[in-house]
Amino acid sequence: MLFNSYVFIFFFLPLTFAGFFLLGRTEKYSLGTAWLVFASFFFYGWWDVRYVPLLGASIVFNYLVGRRLENQPGHKPWLILGIVVNVLLLGYFKYTDFFLSTVNTLAGVDYFDLPHIILPLGISFFTFTQTAYLVDAYRGDARNESFLTYCEFVTIFPHLIAGPIINHKKMIPQFVAKETFHLNYDNIAMGISLFTMGLFKKVIIADMLSPWVKDAFTNADKLTFLEAWIGALAYTFQLYFDFSGYSEMAIGLGLMFNLRLPVNFNSPYQAKSIIDFWRRWHMTLGSWVKDYLYIPMGGNRHGEIKKMRNLFISMLIIGLWHGAGWTFVIWGGLHGLFLMINHQWRRLKIQLPNFVNWGITFLCVVICWVFFRADSISSAFNILAAMTDITGFALPLDSSWERSLSSTSIAFVEWHIHRPFHQCLLVLLFLGILLYKVKNPILWMEKFKANWKWFIGTLIVLLYTLYNTNSYTEFLYFQF
Numbered sequence: 001m002l003f004n005s006y007v008f009i010f011f012f013l014p015l016t017f018a019g020f021f022l023l024g025r026t027e028k029y030s031l032g033t034a035w036l037v038f039a040s041f042f043f044y045g046w047w048d049v050r051y052v053p054l055l056g057a058s059i060v061f062n063y064l065v066g067r068r069l070e071n072q073p074g075h076k077p078w079l080i081l082g083i084v085v086n087v088l089l090l091g092y093f094k095y096t097d098f099f100l101s102t103v104n105t106l107a108g109v110d111y112f113d114l115p116h117i118i119l120p121l122g123i124s125f126f127t128f129t130q131t132a133y134l135v136d137a138y139r140g141d142a143r144n145e146s147f148l149t150y151c152e153f154v155t156i157f158p159h160l161i162a163g164p165i166i167n168h169k170k171m172i173p174q175f176v177a178k179e180t181f182h183l184n185y186d187n188i189a190m191g192i193s194l195f196t197m198g199l200f201k202k203v204i205i206a207d208m209l210s211p212w213v214k215d216a217f218t219n220a221d222k223l224t225f226l227e228a229w230i231g232a233l234a235y236t237f238q239l240y241f242d243f244s245g246y247s248e249m250a251i252g253l254g255l256m257f258n259l260r261l262p263v264n265f266n267s268p269y270q271a272k273s274i275i276d277f278w279r280r281w282h283m284t285l286g287s288w289v290k291d292y293l294y295i296p297m298g299g300n301r302h303g304e305i306k307k308m309r310n311l312f313i314s315m316l317i318i319g320l321w322h323g324a325g326w327t328f329v330i331w332g333g334l335h336g337l338f339l340m341i342n343h344q345w346r347r348l349k350i351q352l353p354n355f356v357n358w359g360i361t362f363l364c365v366v367i368c369w370v371f372f373r374a375d376s377i378s379s380a381f382n383i384l385a386a387m388t389d390i391t392g393f394a395l396p397l398d399s400s401w402e403r404s405l406s407s408t409s410i411a412f413v414e415w416h417i418h419r420p421f422h423q424c425l426l427v428l429l430f431l432g433i434l435l436y437k438v439k440n441p442i443l444w445m446e447k448f449k450a451n452w453k454w455f456i457g458t459l460i461v462l463l464y465t466l467y468n469t470n471s472y473t474e475f476l477y478f479q480f
Helices: 006-025 029-045 049-071 076-107 123-139 147-155 168-176 185-217 225-256 274-280 283-294 304-322 326-348 354-373 377-388 421-437 441-447 452-467
Strands: 394-396 411-413
Touching (some): 029 049, 049 123, 049 147, 123 283, 147 168, 185 377, 225 354, 274 354, 326 377, 354 377
16 A cells, blocks of 8 residues: 555545544553554555565564563574574565576576565565564663564554664654553644655655656666766656655654654755765664664774775665665665765865765765666666766757757757656756755754644645646655
């Protein structure tokens, strides 16, 4: 079930909301929790009910192992068992085809038939969420109230499919607090605002850019200089508006139920270094990797060389977590390399103007996104080659400038992006300025006050967005 679908907005959400708070009024809070857990499983099963037992089995296994670790903190065999089973589960569903196809490629012979295993929705997120819980329990930092609240922790529908990744220690107290089960009109108003903003980002902006991106990346070997840049920038903005839109919708939905989910984005394209970018982009994943991977590997405690090694390995794993393909590994490796360079640059204490820092950072991010989106390594290199080949500068046939520039040496070619050139140019320029200048919508909420102006404005945006929700479009991060 998609947040941007009519069935979710007009049926699932109102029924779940009403049932939760009606049960909360009876002060039988376990019933309210059970209702939310049932609704979350239903939400997950709407995609494919066959994978509900898999989610349930994962929850039961991790809960039982976690209880052992809660009772015996520091007991490493139980922690290893839990982590190994989680990694094997994720590896089987996500990486079997990747591993077998890589072996076939290296051998030059198709030794293995690819099983083409369907990736269960959200498996990366609920696996990371539960693995973090096991580590916290091992450290003595996590304790469950009940199996029911643990089920809610894993399955709560706003975050289940694509995050943000939540922390057990921070969320469990919210799940059992009495005030969670009673209506809070300020939270509801703030939640509706954030949900509407996120829905607008997804439906109006990200989905508008989607065809441009598809046109560019499916014609990677035919692109001109301008087409390649339009495709790369369009994807850079599409991914941000799609994923940050989802995250804001998730945070908004959580607020409607008096739950404060963690912020996942903080204007990442305003970053002035790659280090700063990763403090702003997919913040819950960055925190997870730092706390449960980078620091346990040694972090920066054992000298500069090992620090660089740990950084690079962490980014490779982030790349592989995003997708079973060498393009994702290269994307993670490039970010690891850029982070290493960034850290050494800071040691030299060389100061550059902020705009130069921003420009270098943004360029590095755009280059990396080309690998992230490309269907293959060769396609990525084709696009990057076109982006750097100024001799391939050409305008589209039938453009409004063709007549006035026909006497110049500028070439006119068949355009592979099926949108007017001036429209692409203006939209991308506007979005670039917007993302560079405007602060994150989450920060607006710090001074939020519901009033009639808010109500009318939110209603207009919501109705306009719902009117334009006329096609089935998944969120990009569902595939990860």
